Amino acid sequence: MPQTSPLLTVMIAAARKASRSLVRDFGEVENLQVSRKGPADFVSSADHKAEQTLFEELSRVRPGYGFLMEERGNVEGTDKTNRWIVDPLDGTLNFLHGLPHFAISIALEREGVLIAGVVYNVIRDELFWAEKGVGAFLNDKRIRVAARNDMKEAVFATGSPWVGRPGHEVFLREMERVMAVSAGVRRWGAASLDLCYVAAGRFDGFWERNLSPWDVAAGAVIVREAGGLVKELDGGDFLKTGAVVAGNEKLLPQLTKTVRGA
Incomplete structure (x- = not known):
């Protein structure tokens, strides 16, 4: 792996430690205790365990930093310039259905600017990471967005609103418009990984509404x-x-224009 900064080393170590409980729980997914926190929006004991590990590890190595986390919400720190934005399990619904497409997502926001990100696809052991001004990597390899510039050759990713959430009709119009001018649209259920797949050139673009900061x-x-x-x-x-x-x-201006047209 390329040499990482102390900041990235901290983030990667926390993600790997939190992943251990997710791997164990994924192997026993049928036995998980699951509660509902909204229509089609599930939270499992796995979320809480992973988030607790991340909170403890990041607090230990960077005391005073604030947090914005999916389960805990906003946690004020004594250091007002730095804030971790964390999703301990992006793709919970995939996880609970035994689908091996989910990730741990950690970002650092400094003085309102996103400066570092780690997204760890636990089951595939794919570690996406980047720091502002340094570049983006998948494990030990530098990654770049795809160079396609024709919508007809492009594959896009998106996410649809869950049952009970607004925006279904708008989404269907957006999907119809993008499908009509592209090679295809995929809906895989983890926005953090959708974005990383764009970064790695696997997808050519991504759009979605009603996401939370920790998703993206x-x-x-x-x-x-x-x-x-x-x-x-x-x-x-x-x-x-x-x-x-x-x-x-x-492609981004073309995709944006197509989606707005819906």
């Missing part, structure tokens, strides 16, 4: 350091609105 913060750093762009679909701040579009310099 780390992936956004990785896409940008891989030479791609990540923006808000309607021009605002995607960490606040949750409406995200990503791709290379040529």
Whole structure:
């Protein structure tokens, strides 16, 4: 693996430690205690265990940093300039159905700017990581966004609203429009990995609405350091609105225009 900074070393170590309990629980997924926290929005004991590990490890090595976490919410730190944005299990629904496509996502926001991201696909042992100004990597290999510039040759990723959430009709219109002008659309159920797949050139672009900051913060750093762009679909701040579009310099404007047209 290329030489990582002390910051990335801390983030990667925390992700790997938290992954151990996820691997164990994934092997016994039928025995997990699962509660519902909203329509089609599940939280398992695995989420809580992984988040606790991440909270403890990151707090130990960087005391005073704040947190924004899926289960804990916003945790104020004494250091107001640094905040971890953490999803201990992105793709919970996949996890609970025995589908091996989920990840741990950790980002660091410093003075309002995302500066580092780690997304760890636990089952495939694929570690995506990036630091501002350093580049993006998959394990020990440098990654770049794909160079395609024709929508007809491109494959895009997206996510659909779950039952009980608004936006189904808009999503279906968006999907119809993108499918009509592209090689294909995939819906794999983990936004952090969708963004990393854009960074690695596996997908050519990604869009989704109603996401949370922990879904996209780390992936956004990785896409940008891989030479791609990540923006808000309607021009605002995607960490606040949750409406995200990503791709290379040529395809992102085309994808954005197509989706907005819906």
